[in-house]
Amino acid sequence: MTTEVELAVTGLVTRRSAHDVAETISAIHAEAERRGATVVAVVDHAASARKAGLTMPETQVIIFGNPRAGTALMQASPDIAIDLPLRVMVRDDGHPGSLVSWQDPAYVLQRYGLGEDQGTPLNVPAAVATAVLDGR
Template sequence: MTSGLVSRRSAADVEQTVASIRREAESRGATVFAVIDHAGAARDAGLDMPATQVLILGSPKSGTPLMLATPELAIDLPLRILVRADGGPGSVVSWQEPEFVATRFNLPGEQLTTLAAPSALVDAVLGAQTRRE
């Protein structure tokens, strides 16, 4: 594990996992600002890269007060979730640990709820996969 990151394995491939996380985020009222397809960009540049996508998501209603209190936090917002193929079954889903971000910016504990959104989304999606299996 890279310091400050949490990773979990999804039974689904990158595209399916990204689509599931996106649906879950939107069903909870979050905005998905973009999905960056790093592998697609690599292909366009004539390079080869395993499937790798990053969802950029958040809630301006939740994130804006955090950035007003701590402007430097804008470097980490909106939140990001990385989904990548690693040669194993399914895909790997990674995001920043809320505590890591909170410690880095000396944020009070009550602000962890907003930063924990990726954990809640991934838990919901991967929990649904387990229930289907």
């Protein structure tokens, strides 16, 4: 079962996964590729912290995109390139499962002054995460 989680961070949508960070990242990776996206990287912040002699809860960010979709956004608003490729964060908050977060597409559109008709590519993280979290 997944539920939406209330967070004070503006512009993020967060839901709970019943699975741990590694399992959730793996499922998101497979779903993103199934939808035609290229996974650029998985950044494992906790592993990097361990290499530096520090500790933090498991936290990974998967970065993926599709140039056919992202290029039009960057042509319309070049500054949006700082937010592309798209990403989903999965982290351990000390409770069963993990938290899955992505940028709210409406927030990103507003931030860059883009119209709703341009937002389809920004819906991909939500679609990928929702498919994984709802078992579709």
